[in-house]
Amino acid sequence: MTTSFEALLPGTERALLHRVAVAQTEGRAPSLVGAVVRDGAMVWSGARSCVDGHAPDADTQFRIGSITKVFTAVLVLRLRDEGLLGLDDPLERHLKGTGAGEVTIAQLLGHSAGLAAETPGSWWERSSAELRPELSDVLGEEPFLRAPGRRHHYSNPGYTLLGSLVEAVRGVTWEEALRREILEPLGMDRTTVDPVAPHAGGWAVHPWADVMLPEPSEDLGIMAPAGQLWSTAADLGRFAAFLAAGDERVLGAASVAEMRAPAAAAGEGDWEGSYGLGLQLISKEGRTLIGHTGSLPGFVACLWVSVEDGLAGVALSNATSGVPIGAVAADLVRIVAEAEPRFPQPWRPLPxxxxxxxxxxxxxxxxxxxxxxxxxxxxxxxxxxxxxxxxxxxxxxxxxxxxxxxxxxxxxxxxxxxxxxxxxxxxxxxxxxxxxxTREPYAPADAVPGGVDEAGWRGL
Missing domain, CATH: 2.40.128 (Lipocalin)
Incomplete structure (x- = not known):
């Protein structure tokens, strides 16, 4: 007899909602939504809010910041799988005149290109895109902090380069490629570059008083591939299912597994985590999680996937700071994994x-x-x-x-x-x-390199 375990047990659901409630209260977040995906299907979502008189749901948009980078990485891997570029190709082969053309595409994907973490000039997340019309405005006169390829150093400009690479090779905008090649095939119609109602507003919560300020919502322009997107818990659940198993309409399982493999040496102090090709990798309480965190003024977001457990956790909040969003998403995975461990596949003899x-x-x-x-x-x-x-x-x-x-x-x-x-x-x-x-340990007749002592085994 086969039994369906699609729904979570009431005790598990209560523990999940409790974790979201504690995070919203202790983090002093205007609102927070969480969701859990099991074996490709969303099995739970919950939220707490003190803004607008109602809690958000799994269809409410939040800005997801750097989770956007995972989508950009998928677009680049698609180009590789189509034979339009190689990951070891220098950027200059496909995108001319950047001033950083000697770095490889793989180095950009894994943040090991030696580029600066941020752009020169004004804080790009909170300033007009009109201040950065060209790639030279993103990289500056001295884009490199260190030699490429030595170790991981997170770089937002690096993913701006990758977005421009996609546009150069595809001949369409990054937004058009994203919509046509990822969002539509995966049914992610609530993931957009601009907010579409219902969506949360971004807030800054005063660190020493229970008061708030609205945060501006900037169009990032050329920086969009590094952090522009808005999405929902339900849509990120669909994306989580893709990151766990692949989807031939977007990227096959082997290429998605390649994204999940460590691609760059960790920097000092980062030994519990690594970075793949567009994906953050962490070890949490003996569990490997892959995904990404994200933040922009007014928002924090996280998506973690445990491939081994068949689980994913999504956490989204509309506060600039305060909520440990990565820990919340990881806890959603842990709660379900511990309370309702995955059933192993039944044993079957070989065909x-x-x-x-x-x-x-x-x-x-x-x-x-x-x-x-x-x-x-x-x-x-x-x-x-x-x-x-x-x-x-x-x-x-x-x-x-x-x-x-x-x-x-x-x-x-x-x-x-x-x-x-x-x-x-x-x-x-x-x-x-x-x-x-060999079939025996150091048997005289076996082909043991260096031969075997003719006297054979002995005692004292």
């Missing part, structure tokens, strides 16, 4: 067509020196090699058409595992990037 006697004969224990490993057969002729005792280098391997396997993760990612046979066709050993795995 009859995938059962191969020669492969089955390779399973079981193997020894790298005296380290004991087990080789296990997976679907589609894949294998897993894992230590049998203690910590070690566990890895998954995908079957290659020409024979053997290629590593998919960890120390052996990209390395080739192959079977080495004797002249009579029997299996001698496994070779993994020159590491020899």
């Amino acid at each position: 009859e067509a995938e059962v191969d006697g020669e492969l089955l004969a390779l399973t079981g224990p193997w020894y790298w020196g005296t380290y004991a490993y087990g080789l296990r057969l997976g679907p589609e002729r894949s294998v897993v090699l894992e230590p049998l005792r203690g910590a070690g280098r566990r890895a998954r391997f995908r079957a290659l058409p020409e024979g053997g396997w290629v590593g998919l993760n960890g120390y052996y990612e990209g390395e080739t595992l192959r079977v080495v046979r004797r002249e009579d066709g029997s299996v001698s050993h496994l070779d993994l990037g020159s590491f020899v795995f």
Whole structure:
């Protein structure tokens, strides 16, 4: 019997609403909305508010700031997947005359291009776009703080360059590319560059008194690809489902997984987090979260996805500061993961067509020196090699058409595992990037590098 667990338990829903309520009260936020996505569907949303006489809902727009960067990164990866550019291409190959043309597209995506964090001149988030009509107004006369490629240093101008790159290669505006290539396919019709009612107004809350000021809502102009968008909890839930599994209409699962992989060395003090290709990556209480935070005057926002748990948390607020928005979104994921852990997929035997006697004969224990490993057969002729005792280098391997396997993760990612046979066709050993795995530990007849002492094993 199959049972649906789409709805959350009442106790879980109460805990989620309590977390949103505490965040709104302690953060002194005019309003705050939260939502949870499980296995691609929004299963909960809740809000608290003291402004306009009603609470927002999952369809109320908030400004999402730098979450916009993830959308820009997806547009760039689409260009790569279509063969229109390479991530290792210098920017100058596709976008001329920037003054930063030697940096690669991958460096811009991962914030390792060495560019300044902000633009020269007025605070761009709170000043007119008319002050920045050209890329030179965004980068300044000395755009570099350090040599490109050494480590992560967050850069808003870098994503302005990527937005201009999209326009140069596509021949349409960044906004048009965004709408046509991401928002429409994913059904995100409440994500826009300008606010569309119902939407929250942005507020600054006085740090020492319970009074507020409205914040201006600037059109960011050429800086739009770094932080322009307005969105809703429901739309960000749809985007979260895409970031977890991909969508062939936008970007395939392999390319989305590539975005989620660390792309730049963390800076000092950032060891609990990293950055992929347009995505922030953090480790929170043993859980890996991918997504992005965002802020602009009057707003803070966060989207976190736990791919392993099949969960995503969205938190949006219309206050310049006060709400620890990243922690709130992470807590929404944690609450559901702990209260209602994901059911594992049911075990099923391999299809009859995938059962191969020669492969089955390779399973079981193997020894790298005296380290004991087990080789296990997976679907589609894949294998897993894992230590049998203690910590070690566990890895998954995908079957290659020409024979053997290629590593998919960890120390052996990209390395080739192959079977080495004797002249009579029997299996001698496994070779993994020159590491020899034998059926017995240091057996004299095995192909152990350096040979085996002729006296064999001994005691004292």
